[in-house]
Amino acid sequence: MAMSKEELKKAIEEKALTSPKPQLYIKDFYAVDPDTKPRDMKNVANEMVREGKLMFWSSGSTTMYAIPSRIKNEEGAGGIGNVE
Amino acid sequence: MAKRETPLLDQLESGPWPSFVTDIKRQAETKPECWDILGILELSYKERITHWKHGGIVGVFGYGGGIVGRYADVPELFPGVEHFHTVRVAQPASKYYSSANLRQLMALWEKYGSGMTNFHGSTGDIILLGTRTENLEPFFWDLTHDMGQDLGGSGSNLRTPANCIGESRCEWSCYDTEEVCHSLTLHYQDEIHRPAFPYKFKFKFSGCPNDCVASIARSDISVIGTWRDAIRIDQAAVKQYVAGNYPANGGAHSGRDWGKFDITKEVINLCPTGCMWMEGAELKIDEKECTRCMHCINVMPRALRPGLDKGASICVGAKAPILDGAQFATLIVPFIKVSKDNDFEELIEFIEKVWDWWMEVGKNRERVGETMQRVGLPTFLSVMGIEPIPQHVKEPRSNPYIFWREEEVEGGFARDIDEFRAKHKA
Numbered sequence: 001m002a003m004s005k006e007e008l009k010k011a012i013e014e015k016a017l018t019s020p021k022p023q024l025y026i027k028d029f030y031a032v033d034p035d036t037k038p039r040d041m042k043n044v045a046n047e048m049v050r051e052g053k054l055m056f057w058s059s060g061s062t063t064m065y066a067i068p069s070r071i072k073n074e075e076g077a078g079g080i081g082n083v084e
Numbered sequence: 085m086a087k088r089e090t091p092l093l094d095q096l097e098s099g100p101w102p103s104f105v106t107d108i109k110r111q112a113e114t115k116p117e118c119w120d121i122l123g124i125l126e127l128s129y130k131e132r133i134t135h136w137k138h139g140g141i142v143g144v145f146g147y148g149g150g151i152v153g154r155y156a157d158v159p160e161l162f163p164g165v166e167h168f169h170t171v172r173v174a175q176p177a178s179k180y181y182s183s184a185n186l187r188q189l190m191a192l193w194e195k196y197g198s199g200m201t202n203f204h205g206s207t208g209d210i211i212l213l214g215t216r217t218e219n220l221e222p223f224f225w226d227l228t229h230d231m232g233q234d235l236g237g238s239g240s241n242l243r244t245p246a247n248c249i250g251e252s253r254c255e256w257s258c259y260d261t262e263e264v265c266h267s268l269t270l271h272y273q274d275e276i277h278r279p280a281f282p283y284k285f286k287f288k289f290s291g292c293p294n295d296c297v298a299s300i301a302r303s304d305i306s307v308i309g310t311w312r313d314a315i316r317i318d319q320a321a322v323k324q325y326v327a328g329n330y331p332a333n334g335g336a337h338s339g340r341d342w343g344k345f346d347i348t349k350e351v352i353n354l355c356p357t358g359c360m361w362m363e364g365a366e367l368k369i370d371e372k373e374c375t376r377c378m379h380c381i382n383v384m385p386r387a388l389r390p391g392l393d394k395g396a397s398i399c400v401g402a403k404a405p406i407l408d409g410a411q412f413a414t415l416i417v418p419f420i421k422v423s424k425d426n427d428f429e430e431l432i433e434f435i436e437k438v439w440d441w442w443m444e445v446g447k448n449r450e451r452v453g454e455t456m457q458r459v460g461l462p463t464f465l466s467v468m469g470i471e472p473i474p475q476h477v478k479e480p481r482s483n484p485y486i487f488w489r490e491e492e493v494e495g496g497f498a499r500d501i502d503e504f505r506a507k508h509k510a
Contacts, residue, residue, distance in 0.1 A: 027282055027448055038440070038444055039443065046278045049148065050146060055141055056239070058148070058152065060153075060170075060238055061239065063241065071141060
């Protein structure tokens with residue numbers, strides 16, 4: 001059975017806090033609950049951004065998610081990929 | 085910001101073509117930070133390495149796209165471009181602008197940015213080059229509140245949908261591309277402004293197979309207008325073309341004398357399927373062999389027109405080269421009716437089926453066309469619930485293997501081998 005929204009938020013936060021890399025793809029969150037559909041997972045992650053618990057990190061071509069405190073400051077964050 | 089010495093860049097102004105260096109120097113007269121663009125580029129030319137780094141956590145509140153962070157890695161040398169973020173503004177459908185709108189947009193960009201632009205990016209957006217992080221929210225407020233315009237897509241979002249001029253000015257358009265583009269842009273606001281996918285996703289709408297937005301080469305879902313019935317032929321107009329009374333190609337290419345119009349050489353022999361011929365003075369078309377390439381219609385627009393039973397073909401999986409090189413889209417649905425009467429229900433159902441599958445199966449930074457290539461077309465068709473048809477075959481016999489599922493084989497996989505061998509010797 002899929003997790004509730006609150007359980008998902010907790011699991012996503014835990015994943016983003018403990019992952020070796022500070023920035024995670026949306027697909028990295030799928031593993032926290034395989035029963036949750038990708039679209040629902042995306043909605044929960046984006047809701048966490050609106051709440052300030054997560055933030056977007058974008059290379060221009062790809063978007064990743066991060067815990068705000070794990071990224072020191074935006075001016076220091078380098079690019080990772082091609083922009084189109 | 086001081087004027088920069090740029091001997092290497094200056095050479096680019098000496099050629100026969102207009103140079104961006106000249107443009108940036110002119111802009112630097114009112115926006116001195118533009119000297120630092122030239123300075124940092126000159127340094128890169130000298131050191132043969134880029135001094136830009138792109139990406140970051142800039143954006144406007146509530147949006148996960150539309151801004152591409154860009155920073156100089158030598159801000160102490162070029163403080164004017166310490167931040168130099170790109171803003172993507174959604175273009176109006178078919179790129180119809182009023183001069184008042186353009187003036188207002190440019191005034192806004194002079195106020196908050198470098199004043200430099202790129203009309204348009206490859207996705208179709210208006211690209212505004214160069215602003216600082218603290219200017220993003222005020223710019224966004226004015227753009228949305230004063231001008232009623234919005235940011236476009238970037239990152240792992242649905243990118244700003246694009247379309248040809250469609251029925252607004254083109255008699256060949258087989259569906260209302262502007263209506264579809266506008267409706268789906270509104271329908272998918274969340275996907276455009278907030279990341280949803282393993283990578284970028286684009287759809288583009290062309291009204292006919294001329295594909296004026298090059299959707300078949302540039303979009304993950306390409307919707308190209310087509311028709312099911314016969315090309316409409318006006319035999320009287322055919323005679324006028326043959327007699328040389330109507331200019332071929334609507335009078336295009338008329339800068340030189342190409343000689344007398346030759347329908348056999350210029351139309352019939354160039355038909356890719358050889359489905360046209362003359363019977364006396366009448367042009368004939370074997371409708372079932374026609375691939376809707378548009379060549380004959382382009383050459384003789386007063387004599388030939390698309391049929392009346394109109395709709396669109398859907399192709400999936402094009403991309404521009406980043407990983408494995410450029411890839412054209414693959415035909416998946418040969419014909420679909422595209423109608424506002426049912427709010428484009430069939431098209432939306434198709435799009436979301438592709439998304440649901442790709443979001444699950446696609447790898448990070450893998451376009452849907454790459455996922456299709458990885459799993460194979462038969463698997464994709466099966467997931468989409470589409471029966472394979474001859475139009476799905478790119479070329480005959482390129483892949484000899486057919487993997488039957490048990491339910492497709494009479495008797496399943498558990499049939500009696502002895503009985504089989506009795507009829508078919510090993």
